[in-house]
Amino acid sequence: MKAYLSLIRIDLKLAFRQKVVIFFNLLMPLALFMIFAEINRTERSGGIGDVVTMVSVIGILGTGLFGAGMRAAQEREANVLRRYKVAPITPLPLLVASMVTGLAVYMPFVVLMLTVAHVRYGMNVPSNLVSVLVFIALGVTAIRSIGLIVGAVVNSTQESGILVQVLYMSMLFLSGATFPTQMFPAWLLKVSRFVPAAYIVNGLQSILLRHETLWTNWPGAAALLLTTAVGLLLSVKLFRWEKEEKLRPAAKLWLLAVLLPFALPGLWHLYTGA
Amino acid sequence: MSSAAIEVRGLRKSYGEVEAVRGIDFEVAAGEVFALLGPNGAGKTTTVEILEGIRQRTSGDVRVLGFDPDRQKMQLKDRIGVCLQSTNFPDKMRVREALDLFGSFYSQTRGTAALLGRLQLEEKRDAFYGTLSGGQKQRLAIALALVNNPALLFLDEPTSGLDPQVRLEIHALIAQLRAEGCTILLTTHYIEEAERLCDRVAIIDEGRIVALGTPRELQKAGEAESSVTILCDQTLIGRNLPAWPGATKTELSDDGRRLTAHSAHPARTLAGMLNWLEVSRIGLEDVRLSRPTLEDVFIAMTGKRLRE
Numbered sequence: 195m196k197a198y199l200s201l202i203r204i205d206l207k208l209a210f211r212q213k214v215v216i217f218f219n220l221l222m223p224l225a226l227f228m229i230f231a232e233i234n235r236t237e238r239s240g241g242i243g244d245v246v247t248m249v250s251v252i253g254i255l256g257t258g259l260f261g262a263g264m265r266a267a268q269e270r271e272a273n274v275l276r277r278y279k280v281a282p283i284t285p286l287p288l289l290v291a292s293m294v295t296g297l298a299v300y301m302p303f304v305v306l307m308l309t310v311a312h313v314r315y316g317m318n319v320p321s322n323l324v325s326v327l328v329f330i331a332l333g334v335t336a337i338r339s340i341g342l343i344v345g346a347v348v349n350s351t352q353e354s355g356i357l358v359q360v361l362y363m364s365m366l367f368l369s370g371a372t373f374p375t376q377m378f379p380a381w382l383l384k385v386s387r388f389v390p391a392a393y394i395v396n397g398l399q400s401i402l403l404r405h406e407t408l409w410t411n412w413p414g415a416a417a418l419l420l421t422t423a424v425g426l427l428l429s430v431k432l433f434r435w436e437k438e439e440k441l442r443p444a445a446k447l448w449l450l451a452v453l454l455p456f457a458l459p460g461l462w463h464l465y466t467g468a
Numbered sequence: 469m470s471s472a473a474i475e476v477r478g479l480r481k482s483y484g485e486v487e488a489v490r491g492i493d494f495e496v497a498a499g500e501v502f503a504l505l506g507p508n509g510a511g512k513t514t515t516v517e518i519l520e521g522i523r524q525r526t527s528g529d530v531r532v533l534g535f536d537p538d539r540q541k542m543q544l545k546d547r548i549g550v551c552l553q554s555t556n557f558p559d560k561m562r563v564r565e566a567l568d569l570f571g572s573f574y575s576q577t578r579g580t581a582a583l584l585g586r587l588q589l590e591e592k593r594d595a596f597y598g599t600l601s602g603g604q605k606q607r608l609a610i611a612l613a614l615v616n617n618p619a620l621l622f623l624d625e626p627t628s629g630l631d632p633q634v635r636l637e638i639h640a641l642i643a644q645l646r647a648e649g650c651t652i653l654l655t656t657h658y659i660e661e662a663e664r665l666c667d668r669v670a671i672i673d674e675g676r677i678v679a680l681g682t683p684r685e686l687q688k689a690g691e692a693e694s695s696v697t698i699l700c701d702q703t704l705i706g707r708n709l710p711a712w713p714g715a716t717k718t719e720l721s722d723d724g725r726r727l728t729a730h731s732a733h734p735a736r737t738l739a740g741m742l743n744w745l746e747v748s749r750i751g752l753e754d755v756r757l758s759r760p761t762l763e764d765v766f767i768a769m770t771g772k773r774l775r776e
């Protein structure tokens with residue numbers, strides 16, 4: 195338990211000491227939000243809620259994939275993780291600390307964005323504020339757990355950069371955050387059911403725009419929670435402390451299970467025809 | 469089981485085609501300082517990292533503090549201190565934070581303040597890791613290895629690439645730990661490090677132990693002889709030199725004033741030389757006796773030179 199607390203503490207300190215972390219988790223999404231909000235205001239194209247949803251998802255994907263996916267690869271490459279390997283700890287506290295840090299650096303931005311949306315763009319304070327925040331937090335942990343898997347399987351920072359970009363772009367597109375899913379052909383819509391980010395968009399739209407709660411959106415919330423749990427479990431199984439460690443054959447089987455958090459909710463959706 | 473801190477029997481390790489360790493045996497007793505001495509690629513790091521529980525052996529029996537490093541990793545790691553040959557910390561981590569952090573992983577700790585003092589890192593306690601000099605980074609690495617007050621300490625090339633001053637400081641620290649009864653396994657390419665600091669030395673080359681014993685035993689076993697050198701006040705060229713007692717081979721310098729005799733019984737040889745000088749009325753300006761070094765032993769055993 196001591197190890198969890200001290201790793202979380204140091205991880206937070208290190209995160210807030212890095213300018214890039216502040217830039218990508220706070221300044222850039224905030225700038226993005228202002229730009230889209232201004233465009234939205236002059237064009238009167240939709241509600242400010244749509245902008246909040248879109249920017250939230252862009253931010254969640256960024257903080258989850260880049261934050262978690264690149265960091266482990268970098269630290270492994272720099273022989274930082276090796277030092278932890280000789281200490282009597284498992285990878286779990288390291289991964290949990292990364293998860294908590296992801297939330298701690300991103301949630302302040304969400305609060306700030308909602309405040310600006312309210313004060314400057316006249317968005318009503320969501321009556322279900324807790325649902326909004328919890329749902330976004332679930333989104334962060336789900337995407338971050340996928341980032342942790344990426345960090346575990348790649349062999350270099352470079353590889354990680356490529357994989358993260360690919361995942362980022364495809365999830366952003368398929369989630370419907372930037373491009374409305376109504377315009378997707380039927381088959382693509384089915385594919386998007388397998389993308390965790392789509393659950394974040396759908397859930398946020400319901401909660402933010404249609405004033406529903408977390409409870410009425412429980413399947414989405416459950417899918418994100420499941421993704422978090424499975425992702426965390428896998429990233430523990432696949433964790434590598436040093437670059438010389440090859441992925442064991444058994445670990446490769448585990449890798450197949452990566453598809454599970456994507457597949458289960460998607461299949462369930464197809465099955466129930468929702 | 470005996471009270472040995474480390475027991476290794478028939479240890480082997482292959483990386484694919486490469487056989488890094490090819491069947492080695494040794495024991496390290498509690499309280500002993502033991503060195504693995506060998507050139508680059510000899511298999512030193514591979515061996516110690518297997519003992520530390522961070523690499524898997526291919527075959528052989530290994531016990532460290534009574535634990536099997538492959539099976540009882542956590543118990544073992546909790547009791548040993550490790551200074552790896554190559555590690556790093558995040559640049560933005562402070563010295564004090566690193567010590568606090570690693571201290572929190574163990575069931576017992578020595579306290580950050582005490583370690584900062586011991587490793588002379590007090591002024592650097594709030595410095596970022598990225599700003600430390602090579603010597604300071606190494607001192608921090610050693611401080612971290614001591615954070616759990618370990619029963620057994622592994623130091624993998626603790627002084628490589630450091631300037632002589634820092635190296636001496638680290639030697640002093642190791643001597644101190646030794647006096648306190650800490651068991652230490654260190655690896656080195658520096659002969660004098662092994663000679664000066666260690667109770668016993670295993671010379672390792674190409675994955676095999678080629679010699680093992682106290683530095684003195686190795687010097688004897690290496691069949692390397694002592695040499696006696698005298699410097700005279702006049703040339704010996706043209707003189708009829710006798711056969712020196714005990715000497716196996718003699719050399720005369722170009723100017724004929726410096727005479728060197730190799731001998732297994734240097735005292736007898738020297739006495740013979742002094743006698744002859746007296747009788748021949750030749751003045752003596754200097755005398756030197758050199759005992760064989762581990763370096764000589766190493767060269768005799770492996771036919772190679774260690775890099776300095």
Ligand SMILES: Nc1ncnc2c1ncn2[C@@H]1O[C@H](COP(=O)(O)OP(=O)(O)OP(=O)(O)O)[C@@H](O)[C@H]1O
Pocket residue numbers: 438483486487488506507508509510511512513514515553657
């Ligand atoms: N992870 C690895 N994968 C493949 N080969 C390796 C690996 N680690 C070491 N080797 C090889 O095993 C042999 C022994 O390496 P090791 O690092 O144990 O030597 P060493 O005695 O510590 O050398 P040095 O003095 O350079 O540190 C070398 O030939 C090395 O190339």
Ligand SMILES: [Mg+2]
Pocket residue numbers: 512513514553624625
């Ligand atoms: Mg080495």
